Amino acid sequence: MTAMRKANAAYPFGFLDEYAKKEVRRTVLKAIAIPGYQVPYSSREMPMGRGFGTGGLQLTLSIIGEDDTLKVIDQGSDDSVNAVNLRSFIEMTCDGIDTTDITDKANLIQSRHRIPEKPLREDQIIVLQVPYPDPLVVVEPSEDKRKIMHGEADYSRLLVKLYEDIVKFDEITISHRYPTCINGHYVIDPSPIPRWDVPKLHQSKALVLLGAGREKKIYAVPPYTDAEPLAFDDMPFRVESFNDENGQRRCCDRCGDDTSFLDEFDGQGGEKVYQCSDSDWCREQSIAKGA
Amino acid sequence: MEKILEVRNLSKVFGKGCPNCFEKTGPELNTNICPDCKSVVAAHDLSLDLYKGEILGIMGESGSGKSTVVKNLFFDQDPTSGHAIFYDDDKQYDLFSLNAAQKRHLRNHHFGMVYQNPHLGLNFGISSGGNIAERLLMNDLRNYKEIRERARELLERTEVLTERMDELPKNFSGGMQQRVQIAKALAINPPMLYLDEVTTGLDLSVQAKILDLILEIQQEMNTAMIVVTHDLGVVRLLAGRTIVMKYGRIIESGLTDQILEDPQHAYTQRLVASAL
Numbered sequence: 001m002t003a004m005r006k007a008n009a010a011y012p013f014g015f016l017d018e019y020a021k022k023e024v025r026r027t028v029l030k031a032i033a034i035p036g037y038q039v040p041y042s043s044r045e046m047p048m049g050r051g052f053g054t055g056g057l058q059l060t061l062s063i064i065g066e067d068d069t070l071k072v073i074d075q076g077s078d079d080s081v082n083a084v085n086l087r088s089f090i091e092m093t094c095d096g097i098d099t100t101d102i103t104d105k106a107n108l109i110q111s112r113h114r115i116p117e118k119p120l121r122e123d124q125i126i127v128l129q130v131p132y133p134d135p136l137v138v139v140e141p142s143e144d145k146r147k148i149m150h151g152e153a154d155y156s157r158l159l160v161k162l163y164e165d166i167v168k169f170d171e172i173t174i175s176h177r178y179p180t181c182i183n184g185h186y187v188i189d190p191s192p193i194p195r196w197d198v199p200k201l202h203q204s205k206a207l208v209l210l211g212a213g214r215e216k217k218i219y220a221v222p223p224y225t226d227a228e229p230l231a232f233d234d235m236p237f238r239v240e241s242f243n244d245e246n247g248q249r250r251c252c253d254r255c256g257d258d259t260s261f262l263d264e265f266d267g268q269g270g271e272k273v274y275q276c277s278d279s280d281w282c283r284e285q286s287i288a289k290g291a
Numbered sequence: 292m293e294k295i296l297e298v299r300n301l302s303k304v305f306g307k308g309c310p311n312c313f314e315k316t317g318p319e320l321n322t323n324i325c326p327d328c329k330s331v332v333a334a335h336d337l338s339l340d341l342y343k344g345e346i347l348g349i350m351g352e353s354g355s356g357k358s359t360v361v362k363n364l365f366f367d368q369d370p371t372s373g374h375a376i377f378y379d380d381d382k383q384y385d386l387f388s389l390n391a392a393q394k395r396h397l398r399n400h401h402f403g404m405v406y407q408n409p410h411l412g413l414n415f416g417i418s419s420g421g422n423i424a425e426r427l428l429m430n431d432l433r434n435y436k437e438i439r440e441r442a443r444e445l446l447e448r449t450e451v452l453t454e455r456m457d458e459l460p461k462n463f464s465g466g467m468q469q470r471v472q473i474a475k476a477l478a479i480n481p482p483m484l485y486l487d488e489v490t491t492g493l494d495l496s497v498q499a500k501i502l503d504l505i506l507e508i509q510q511e512m513n514t515a516m517i518v519v520t521h522d523l524g525v526v527r528l529l530a531g532r533t534i535v536m537k538y539g540r541i542i543e544s545g546l547t548d549q550i551l552e553d554p555q556h557a558y559t560q561r562l563v564a565s566a567l
């Protein structure tokens with residue numbers, strides 16, 4: 001603990017120097033002004049490998065203040081190793097902030113893989129960690145060409161990918177990072193969230209910020225902005241189904257809720273067990289049901 | 292007749308160029324390389340008109356500048372100087388002063404190109420049907436079933452087995468690849484189609500069938516075409532009017548029949564004589 005305090009004293013609030021934080025905040029303003037556009041910035045070295053959420057972390061550190069209450073999620077849970085490490089790093093370098101597991105109580109949420117089930121509010125910001133920011137990378141290796149394609153909203157080759165998917169599998173098989181068109185122009189990689197979470201971006205009350213540390217890009221889905229997953233008129237976008245063989249909606253083994261995104265586990269008897277992926281949501285449902 | 296394309300004084304120089312480039316090159320001097328600065332004068336001072344539904348042939352030996360003309364008009368290259376106007380009903384486009392997005396719009400919505408090398412016209416990483424779908428998607432068609440149907444229709448029309456529409460074009464013969472390329476170019480019903488040596492290198496019987504197909508399409512869809520070839524037989528069959536090029540210049544132009552029966556330029560006379 002003393003070692004921690006010493007380390008703490010060696011760094012300014014938020015670990016990054018003021019200049020770096022200002023640059024990130026300027027980048028954020030530009031990202032909000034041009035919804036879905038990947039704004040380049042000079043991503044800083046962080047005391048963890050790039051690809052471990054440094055893009056999200058730099059966003060959080062740049063916008064957090066002493067009055068803020070932070071929640072950190074990884075795979076829907078606040079208790080996973082990554083979430084714990086990130087949270088303790090932020091606590092250590094941001095003296096005076098509060099942290100919480102409760103979605104409702106947080107005004108800043110940093111997340112990987114999930115957006116909370118509970119609809120976010122106007123006074124909340126969610127920061128998503130992004131490994132690969134450019135959805136066009138699968139169809140065009142040259143970044144210069146990709147920039148032109150984005151500028152002209154030329155996404156036909158991405159749509160051809162979806163076409164070929166349907167030809168081969170009779171459905172669009174993309175499970176995570178579903179390409180999504182923001183405000184009618186730029187198509188983004190919405191980070192490794194499941195399809196289930198993509199509709200939450202549409203007309204979100206909360207500001208959504210996305211940060212890719214390794215690729216040095218920040219982009220945003222501002223509040224009340226259209227977010228439309230790419231699809232065909234006659235093959236609409238669909239979220240994951242949690243119905244069983246009989247078409248019955250599965251429910252959470254812990255809280256009994258049948259509206260949330262479920263994780264699948266192997267039970268003790270070898271049978272499948274389903275539980276809410278969002279641990280805070282699950283807890284809240286359990287309390288509400290008096291379980 | 293309604294004009295669809297007007298090209299005036301088109302020039303294309305590869306290299307930095309010098310004030311003597313045009314004087315010191317051309318058919319009389321038997322070179323397209325400027326002796327002073329070594330630049331290549333691929334095309335110089337070309338003017339031509341094309342009317343709706345018409346097929347214009349561009350003929351000439353290798354290196355005479357035929358491909359250069361269509362590449363400039365299809366925006367694969369930028370000209371050194373000159374003007375070109377494309378007429379689309381009530382609109383007209385000053386081709387060489389458009390920005391990149393406007394050029395892309397014309398390529399995607401109004402022009403088609405078929406290259407000698409199918410690798411240039413087709414994406415070999417996606418199926419034949421997918422290649423056609425790409426053109427349709429660029430044109431904002433967003434209905435999967437309609438895209439499938441239209442792709443099937445086009446492949447049927449160009450006599451590609453529709454059971455193979457989901458295969459990669461690399462599995463196809465050269466003639467089949469050209470048919471897929473033509474289907475892709477036609478997907479959006481372009482009023483203007485460029486064909487650059489589309490039958491070169493194919494078996495004679497395959498060539499004949501593809502040329503027939505091109506003629507049928509021109510008659511059905513009233514597509515204006517510029518057909519580039521070094522093959523007299525191709526212009527004879529397809530083109531109402533023909534331009535003969537040598538060392539980057541037009542040395543003769545007129546009705547194809549007249550050029551073939553009564554060639555004026557010594558070079559054309561030799562070409563026609565050798566083909567008989």
Ligand SMILES: Nc1ncnc2c1ncn2[C@@H]1O[C@H](COP(=O)(O)OP(=O)(O)OP(=O)(O)O)[C@@H](O)[C@H]1O
Binds near residue numbers: 360
């Ligand atoms: N990128 C380039 N750089 C330099 N010179 C070029 C380039 N492209 C073409 N040229 C030259 O320009 C001239 C005209 O070329 P072009 O391809 O138009 O000829 P062509 O008539 O189509 O010949 P072919 O029948 O062989 O296709 C040739 O001398 C060629 O070598």
Ligand SMILES: [Mg+2]
Binds near residue numbers: 357358359
């Ligand atoms: Mg050529």
Ligand SMILES: [Zn+2]
Binds near residue numbers: 252255276283
């Ligand atoms: Zn639950």
